[in-house]
Amino acid sequence: MVAPKLLLGLFLCLLGTTALATTRSPRLGGTERCSLQRLTASQPSQRYEYEGGSIELWNVYEDQFQCVGVEPVRKTIHPNSLSLPSFHPYPRLVFIEQGAVHWTYNDGNQDVVAVAIRDLNNPANQLDMQPRPFYLAGGSASQSSTPWQQGKGSQQQGSFNFQNIFSGFDTELLAEAFNSDPQIVRAMQESRNRGLIVTVQQPMQFVTPDEQQQGQSRQQQAGRGGGLNGLEETICSAKLLYNLDSQREADVYSRQAGKLNYVNQHKLPVLSYLDLSAEKGYLQPNALFSPHWAVNNHAILYVLRGNARVQIVSNSGQTVLDQQVNRGDIVVVPQFFATTAQAGESGFEWVAFKTNRSPMKSPVAGYTSVFRALPLEVITNAYQISPSQAQNLKTNRETESMLFSPQWTSQRS
Incomplete structure (x- = not known):
């Protein structure tokens, strides 16, 4: 059975790969990829159906995704279905939008919808900017009807042909490696064209430790004088789940405006190895997300519910995006590009993936803003306004932040 807490909220799942074994180093270069004249909210461009669910991919060759170095993915797993195991040369962040999932097996009664980013530009990836998942099982020869636009010229047909890695090895060598019957190895090598998500014949059951009991066990050990030596939470046993839907633990909360929940390396230490983080936010109807810029990260925003008007401005003062975004849209906000959002009549809820383990943003209005820190004379002379007008800019939102x-x-209406 799934732990009860998985049924209560929305969770961020971290599937670490080789990034866990690397030291922190600069991300790949390529500033020319961020010479963006226009951004746009986008939906998946490819969809692949399998017996146990589907996978939807955004076009990684779009300039905006090339700039931030990620590939968004949305996976739907039907009840009693299994997403086949794989490994990747880059880390991934996965947000469970709907349902409860046990590992990559859905033992619930509704579809599990998981939205993820593949961080292609992470220093752990020493290959290239191409998505390269490696599969341990399954195989497929599926094709989407919509071709991808690759770069500024050629198109790449939306094919997704693959076999698992065992299919490329000699059967006898694998049988020797596993000390197993070659007939069993052939079953591992054959894909049977089942795809990446398969239906399970009999319901699967797992035994999982209760996290709260584990925490109590550590406290009891410390109370007995055993002490903690700092090595208990190793990479292999690190916590990989975090609840981003807790109002009690909201980092920013306003009854009239909404709330923000962050998860970074301080709340989830494994993020320090992945150099990634996330934010989940909700805006009340017509509420506003303060204009701000990200100091040290790109952001990839996925709309969960509601709608909002989103604006993004480049360093030249050009509006590169001014669009209403709706459920299922993804919006890319490059580092230092200024952005704001105003919720529609039904409110606005989103999750944002960040390409830094401790992201920072700088708001231009509100209690923690740049304007509040600027001297009055600087504002007066910069905009040629009166001191009283400058004071209003500094203090009109002094009780609110972000x-x-x-x-x-409401005043205008």
Whole structure:
């Protein structure tokens, strides 16, 4: 059975790969990829159906995804279905949008919808910017009807042909390696064209430790004088789940405006190895996300519910995005590009993946803003306004930070 807590909220799952064994180093270069004149909210461009679910891919060759170095993926796993095991040369962040999942097996009664980014530009990836998953089981020869636009010229047909890695080895050598019957090895090598997500014949059951009991066990050990030597939470046993839907643990909360929940390396230490983090936010109807820029990361925003008007401005002062975004849209916000969002009448809920383990943002309005820190004379002379007007800019939102209630909107109406 799935641990009860998995049924109560939305979770961020971290599937670490080779990044866990690397030291921190700069991300790959390529600033020319971020000479963006236009951004746009986008939906998946490819969809592949399998017996146990589906996989949807965004076009990784779009300029905006090349700039931030990630590939978004959305996976749907039907009840009693299994997403086949694989490994990747880059880390991934996975957000469970709907349902509860046990590892990559759905033992619930509804579809599991998982949204992920593959961090192709992570220093752990020493190959290239191509998505390269390696599969330990399964195989497929599926094709999507929509071709990908690759770069500024050629197109790449939406094919997804693969075999698992065992199919490339000699059967006798594998049988020797596993000390097993060659007939069993041939079954491992044959794909049977089942795809990446398969239906399980009989329900699977797992025994999993209760996290709360584990925590109590550590405390009892410390109380007996055993002490903690700092090595208990090794990489192999590190916590990989975090609940991003807890109102009690919200980092920013306003009854009138909404809430923000962050998870970074301080809340989930394994993120320090992945150099990734996430944010989940909710805006009340007509509330505003303060104009701000990201100091040290790109952001890939996925809309969970509701809608909002989102604006993004480049370093030249050009509006590169001014669009209403809706459920299922992905929006790319490059580092230092200024952005804001105003929720629609039904509110706005999103999750954002960040390409830094400790992301920082700098708001231009509100209690923690740049304007509040600027001297009055600087604002007065920079914009040629009166001191009283400059003071209003500094203090009109002094009781709010990041999330603003719709006061100005209500005054105009």
